[in-house]
Amino acid sequence: MREKATTLYLGPQHPGITGNMMIKLKVEGDTVVKAQTHVGYLHRGFEKLMERRNWLQSFTIVCRICVPEPDPNELNYSRAVEEIEGREVPERAEWIRTLMMELSRLASYLLWFGGQNGSAGLYTMPQWSVGDRDYILDLFEELTGGRVYHMYIWPGGVRRDLPNGFTDRVLQTMDYLEKRLKQYDQLMFENTIFQRRAQGIGWIDPAKAVEWGVVGPPLRAAGFKSDVRIDDPYLIYDQLDFEVPTQQGSDVWARALVRRTEFQQSINMVRQIIDKMPGGPVYNKIPNPMKWTIPAGDAYVKAESARGEFGYYVVSDGSNKPRRVHVKGPAYVHGVTLLENILEGANISDVSFIMNSLGTCPPEIER
Amino acid sequence: MTENSLDKEQQIVNHLVGTFQNLTGKVKRNRRIEVSIEKKQITSVLNYVKDHLGFIHFSHMSCVDWLEDGYFELVYILWSPEQKIQLLVKALVDRENASVENADMIWRQLNTYQREIREMFGVNFIGMKGDKEFILEDWDNMPPMRRDFNTVDYIQEVYFERPGREDAQNVRETISKRTGEEIPEVATKYSRD
Amino acid sequence: MPNDKNSQKIVDIIKNAARKHSLFVLAYGTGCGAIEIPPTMTSRYDAERFGIRGMATPRQADVLLVTGYLATKTLKRVIRAYEQMQDPKYVIGFGSCTINGGMYWDSYNTIKLLDKYIPVDVYINGCMPRPEAVITGFIELQKLIAEGKADGATKYKENLDWYRANQKKVIKNWNMPDYNW
Numbered sequence: 001m002r003e004k005a006t007t008l009y010l011g012p013q014h015p016g017i018t019g020n021m022m023i024k025l026k027v028e029g030d031t032v033v034k035a036q037t038h039v040g041y042l043h044r045g046f047e048k049l050m051e052r053r054n055w056l057q058s059f060t061i062v063c064r065i066c067v068p069e070p071d072p073n074e075l076n077y078s079r080a081v082e083e084i085e086g087r088e089v090p091e092r093a094e095w096i097r098t099l100m101m102e103l104s105r106l107a108s109y110l111l112w113f114g115g116q117n118g119s120a121g122l123y124t125m126p127q128w129s130v131g132d133r134d135y136i137l138d139l140f141e142e143l144t145g146g147r148v149y150h151m152y153i154w155p156g157g158v159r160r161d162l163p164n165g166f167t168d169r170v171l172q173t174m175d176y177l178e179k180r181l182k183q184y185d186q187l188m189f190e191n192t193i194f195q196r197r198a199q200g201i202g203w204i205d206p207a208k209a210v211e212w213g214v215v216g217p218p219l220r221a222a223g224f225k226s227d228v229r230i231d232d233p234y235l236i237y238d239q240l241d242f243e244v245p246t247q248q249g250s251d252v253w254a255r256a257l258v259r260r261t262e263f264q265q266s267i268n269m270v271r272q273i274i275d276k277m278p279g280g281p282v283y284n285k286i287p288n289p290m291k292w293t294i295p296a297g298d299a300y301v302k303a304e305s306a307r308g309e310f311g312y313y314v315v316s317d318g319s320n321k322p323r324r325v326h327v328k329g330p331a332y333v334h335g336v337t338l339l340e341n342i343l344e345g346a347n348i349s350d351v352s353f354i355m356n357s358l359g360t361c362p363p364e365i366e367r
Numbered sequence: 368m369t370e371n372s373l374d375k376e377q378q379i380v381n382h383l384v385g386t387f388q389n390l391t392g393k394v395k396r397n398r399r400i401e402v403s404i405e406k407k408q409i410t411s412v413l414n415y416v417k418d419h420l421g422f423i424h425f426s427h428m429s430c431v432d433w434l435e436d437g438y439f440e441l442v443y444i445l446w447s448p449e450q451k452i453q454l455l456v457k458a459l460v461d462r463e464n465a466s467v468e469n470a471d472m473i474w475r476q477l478n479t480y481q482r483e484i485r486e487m488f489g490v491n492f493i494g495m496k497g498d499k500e501f502i503l504e505d506w507d508n509m510p511p512m513r514r515d516f517n518t519v520d521y522i523q524e525v526y527f528e529r530p531g532r533e534d535a536q537n538v539r540e541t542i543s544k545r546t547g548e549e550i551p552e553v554a555t556k557y558s559r560d
Numbered sequence: 561m562p563n564d565k566n567s568q569k570i571v572d573i574i575k576n577a578a579r580k581h582s583l584f585v586l587a588y589g590t591g592c593g594a595i596e597i598p599p600t601m602t603s604r605y606d607a608e609r610f611g612i613r614g615m616a617t618p619r620q621a622d623v624l625l626v627t628g629y630l631a632t633k634t635l636k637r638v639i640r641a642y643e644q645m646q647d648p649k650y651v652i653g654f655g656s657c658t659i660n661g662g663m664y665w666d667s668y669n670t671i672k673l674l675d676k677y678i679p680v681d682v683y684i685n686g687c688m689p690r691p692e693a694v695i696t697g698f699i700e701l702q703k704l705i706a707e708g709k710a711d712g713a714t715k716y717k718e719n720l721d722w723y724r725a726n727q728k729k730v731i732k733n734w735n736m737p738d739y740n741w
Contacts, residue, residue: 013588015614044629137599148688213474505732
């Protein structure tokens, strides 16, 4: 019997989809012939909102752009403003910012551990890793007052200094996570089900990866030593000792291994940061926010988030409001062109699995 | 940052200025170069830097609306993984009937960026394929990211507002009137007026 | 089943008690609030203690959790999902942006008042609400159900024309079936 192609709509209301987006799949049997992503279900017009808010008011809404990992947004916005204005940041603030970035990377990877396994039908892992993520969120809450949205890294430094005994609690959490990581290994990487599911699935052609705009862990899993923290050093990453892990497989398995190695590295980096952190002020005071103007100019800054390169293009026309803040999330390419491309030929049951391995996050596609 | 470390960047700028007419460029800072080109040069410059100067990674494309001066500024942001330099290519387009050559055959992901800019600013990319709708759905007003699109007028026309929000008055004062609670001195010190 | 008033009351009490302990939440993360749902559902806060768990399809779900702002494009899908859900059904508005627009009060693409478009039984405020707040919201909903006051779905049926007019004001191209009870 000849197989006829049918159209399947994956999402926007679907438990397997990451976030709120839709993939229109044309399938023959169980195989995807053509995939087309539809985004825009989360569009809030952030860039328009920022035209109406002054520089400090804009800072409070940038973190809402990406939910799983809001800190790179705050950091990028602050760095862009500082670069245009030429504002100095105290050294201790740079170290605290780096600490925040690494903690948020850990939190984001823990969520990813859960999502990746949940989409393979291994439901123990989400219970563990999302529960463990809360210990990091507790640290954030103690430091900033917010679990998810922190609004902590702002132009000129950070909002407040570390509370008493905070570093000890961070180190305790790191010890705990390192211990848990061994159990994660047993549950995930030594698990035959996961191995068979992940190996050889969602292959990205390494010859095309750079040109297609792949960034972050998927690019490193394709064998490229590419990391913004090394390529375009920001904060104090050049003073930390870490390596960029790479893999050759370029499939879901390789991407999982890259993230697993980076998780361990982030724990080590947090320890180094706490070990070496200097004292001093944490905030370089800005003038009255209502009258605060930034000289005309533009800046493109980028940071390595858990999913890849996060870029901010900020333009000022010399007034007290931003002219344009344009956000480039890593999922912008991963979620649309790349996903459409590598889903061709995949099994339907792997679609959500592949999506999770790319770390597709719709809110930063449409903003 | 010493002067020496900007040599690599300056060389690329000099090379580009020598190759193309009407191209101006400058080194913004370490690892950042900015060049301004004419609208009709976009595809040729992008092709050239990709094939000959190693800017193979396309990072970002943005559009800035300069309403007062009457043009859009298109910004193509490229990255060279080998030399580790970010290149900003800027071109000005007239706001009236803005149209630019399509460049998505150079990088396929450019198609997504161009679709977004077409939808949000109304810039027409000649010869580009892809659905008209990308992010918005059934939008019948002016492209929303243009500066002359007034969101407040639009939301008052289309959406409902919770009563009490429309005047945008001092919320703390309203609450204190309702409950008889006194406003602490610290709060008045940092109030809006 | 006897038809007199008192026994009907007893049946209602038993029915509501049963309903309030099995709230199947439609797994639809409509906005950024979806990030607090995994912690609520998993080991630390474990909402299943209260009989709250996820469900994949609208037809089998009882609670529509609108997690945050609704873009107009999502509103259309939410209405569709809500109308597909079978009675009894309840709606929880999650986050400040469902109450009054929150920080997106001047955004051109998000609705500001959720209860003008679909009936809301419980609102949970905050940006974003903590898992404890989410659980408290659900307990509040359970109380309403036990008292028989969570009647959003009935209200929706009675005032369908009013809701539909509001919905069509935002959704310009209404190319989906008009359910009619």
